Amino acid sequence: MKIIVGEGSCGLAAGAGKIHRILEKYIGQNSEDISLGVAGCIGMCFLEPIIDLYTENGLLRLVKVNEDNIGGLLRYLSGSDESSLSDLLISAGDAEFLEKQTRIALRNCGLINPEHIEDYLAAGGYQAVVKAVSLPPEDVIAEIKMSGLAGRGGAGFPTWFKWEAARKSSGDEKYLICNADEGDPGAFMDRAVIEGDPHSLIEGMLVAAYAIGCSKAYVYVRAEYPLAVKRLQTALDQASAAGFVGKNISGSGFSCEIAIKQGAGAFVCGEETALIESIEGHRGMPRLKPPYPAQVGLWGKPSNINNVETFANVPWIIQNSGSAFAALGTAGSKGTKVFAITGKVKRGGLVEIPMGSTLGEVIMDIGGGIRDGKRWKAVQLGGPSGGCVPASMADTVIDYAALCATGAIMGSGGMVVMDESTCMVAMARFFLDFTAKESCGKCVHCRIGTKRLLEILDRIVAGQGRQGDIDLLENLSLEVKAGSLCGLGQSAPNPVLTTIRYFRDEYEAHIQEKRCPAHECKALISYRINPLACTGCTLCARKCPVSAITGKVKEAHTIDEQKCIKCDRCRQVCKFSAVEIF
Numbered sequence: 001m002k003i004i005v006g007e008g009s010c011g012l013a014a015g016a017g018k019i020h021r022i023l024e025k026y027i028g029q030n031s032e033d034i035s036l037g038v039a040g041c042i043g044m045c046f047l048e049p050i051i052d053l054y055t056e057n058g059l060l061r062l063v064k065v066n067e068d069n070i071g072g073l074l075r076y077l078s079g080s081d082e083s084s085l086s087d088l089l090i091s092a093g094d095a096e097f098l099e100k101q102t103r104i105a106l107r108n109c110g111l112i113n114p115e116h117i118e119d120y121l122a123a124g125g126y127q128a129v130v131k132a133v134s135l136p137p138e139d140v141i142a143e144i145k146m147s148g149l150a151g152r153g154g155a156g157f158p159t160w161f162k163w164e165a166a167r168k169s170s171g172d173e174k175y176l177i178c179n180a181d182e183g184d185p186g187a188f189m190d191r192a193v194i195e196g197d198p199h200s201l202i203e204g205m206l207v208a209a210y211a212i213g214c215s216k217a218y219v220y221v222r223a224e225y226p227l228a229v230k231r232l233q234t235a236l237d238q239a240s241a242a243g244f245v246g247k248n249i250s251g252s253g254f255s256c257e258i259a260i261k262q263g264a265g266a267f268v269c270g271e272e273t274a275l276i277e278s279i280e281g282h283r284g285m286p287r288l289k290p291p292y293p294a295q296v297g298l299w300g301k302p303s304n305i306n307n308v309e310t311f312a313n314v315p316w317i318i319q320n321s322g323s324a325f326a327a328l329g330t331a332g333s334k335g336t337k338v339f340a341i342t343g344k345v346k347r348g349g350l351v352e353i354p355m356g357s358t359l360g361e362v363i364m365d366i367g368g369g370i371r372d373g374k375r376w377k378a379v380q381l382g383g384p385s386g387g388c389v390p391a392s393m394a395d396t397v398i399d400y401a402a403l404c405a406t407g408a409i410m411g412s413g414g415m416v417v418m419d420e421s422t423c424m425v426a427m428a429r430f431f432l433d434f435t436a437k438e439s440c441g442k443c444v445h446c447r448i449g450t451k452r453l454l455e456i457l458d459r460i461v462a463g464q465g466r467q468g469d470i471d472l473l474e475n476l477s478l479e480v481k482a483g484s485l486c487g488l489g490q491s492a493p494n495p496v497l498t499t500i501r502y503f504r505d506e507y508e509a510h511i512q513e514k515r516c517p518a519h520e521c522k523a524l525i526s527y528r529i530n531p532l533a534c535t536g537c538t539l540c541a542r543k544c545p546v547s548a549i550t551g552k553v554k555e556a557h558t559i560d561e562q563k564c565i566k567c568d569r570c571r572q573v574c575k576f577s578a579v580e581i582f
Contacts, residue, residue: 008041040196042110043350109196146322148334153307169302184383204311267438286486329355333399360394382411385491387498446489449480465511
């Protein structure tokens with residue numbers, strides 16, 4: 001029997017490390033016939049810790065395994081009584097989370113040990129690079145062109161075009177860079193690929209390096225991803241020892257070294273020229289374009305930059321053909337796309353679906369719908385650079401053109417789901433606060449414009465909105481978009497523009513009525529106790545951290561609004577729904 005413990009960052013955060021140690025101790029004391037291994041995140045973050053049992057009868061997937069319920073697993077290991085696993089086995093409904101996906105970039109994640117190159121090789125790893133180096137570089141680029149693969153980092157630029165531009169640039173010295181600086185709130189696709197299948201990234205980079213004619217490559221990854229950095233370095237060491245990285249790869253005469261560059265976590269370094277500045281040891285600030293990196297990039301040499309997901313698709317394309325990849329998706333957006341679905345959805349995690357699927361299919365079918373019986377309100381796509389799409393547009397097709405038409409963008413794949421309790425004005429303010437802080441300050445429109453937008457939103461959520469604020473937000477947003485140097489400033493106003501476009505009534509309620517319809521903005525809400533529902537149990541008074549609630553036992557209580565800090569504790573603990581928000 002083989003036992004695999006899911007030990008991506010999500011699994012470890014949920015306690016997978018403790019479970020691994022318990023199993024290791026048990027196996028060491030009781031059985032030599034059981035092997036224990038690890039894997040990265042399989043994508044079902046909502047069910048972590050996850051344990052896969054590979055038995056003679058097939059796979060048994062156990063979910064939400066913890067120190068309290070692991071006894072059932074240990075009893076099964078002792079006597080092979082499958083009934084002891086009944087409370088741990090994944091449900092048919094949750095199993096659909098994976099069954100409804102098409103996994104290419106994530107094909108190995110959660111299934112192989114990311115620190116054992118033997119597992120990757122057994123899954124067909126490094127065959128793509130061996131095949132690629134036997135072909136002329138032009139043929140490799142042609143295969144990528146046939147696939148229709150577009151950059152998965154956000155812009156959706158044709159991958160083949162960037163590769164060909166770098167290849168045709170003059171000069172013997174060229175560089176390849178992987179952008180793993182994943183900074184969007186709620187996005188963790190690249191981290192999961194590196195933690196769960198680092199060799200697919202390495203192999204994809206090797207194919208690209210061969211195609212453009214470079215011998216030195218970098219993976220630029222944020223230092224906040226320590227597990228990803230560790231596993232990537234281990235994979236690089238193993239690939240080098242096996243002859244897949246370094247000199248004369250597969251006896252072809254092609255050589256390529258790959259190094260890791262850890263960044264400090266600046267969001268602006270997701271922009272390719274700011275990333276280049278950071279690798280060179282400078283402060284991460286964007287350069288004017290043109291010239292583009294394909295002509296003048298790292299240290300002034302021709303360079304090509306793609307993100308993790310883009311490179312992870314490349315080995316599959318080379319092995320299975322560009323036409324097989326292009327058969328998935330829509331006319332203008334080929335293949336699959338990975339999304340990190342988070343927020344108020346029941347099943348949060350990693351989703352890989354063919355382009356052309358709808359937002360509703362991802363959120364309601366794969367994601368299982370909204371938690372706690374609430375109503376789906378909107379989804380933020382593309383992180384701080386994206387926009388809010390209302391639930392009324394659930395039939396929107398997921399491809400670059402269709403999402404752009406909504407005012408949002410595909411982005412790197414963040415998908416934050418919101419329910420009826422989310423204030424859209426506060427949501428826009430949250431993302432503006434992020435981008436204003438992350439602005440590098442190089443250009444005035446971004447440096448000053450995002451701060452002015454944030455100041456207006458601060459006033460509105462504080463109950464101090466003024467007539468004309470909505471028009472001011474729209475006009476200033478358009479100015480910031482038009483005048484900013486790089487993608488950070490050009491896209492920073494998107495959450496503001498889309499929330500005004502689809503939820504203008506909420507802005508008007510905040511400004512004209514001094515009311516937050518979602519009951520989220522503290523300055524615009526108050527707490528009261530319904531005397532007809534209150535039983536005088538005193539629980540709310542005992543839990544109030546500022547003693548703002550008074551009343552006698554078995555008599556209706558009251559809240560002193562002057563003392564109330566609106567922490568919501570009273571409403572949460574009330575068993576009779578007597579505490580109401582106005």
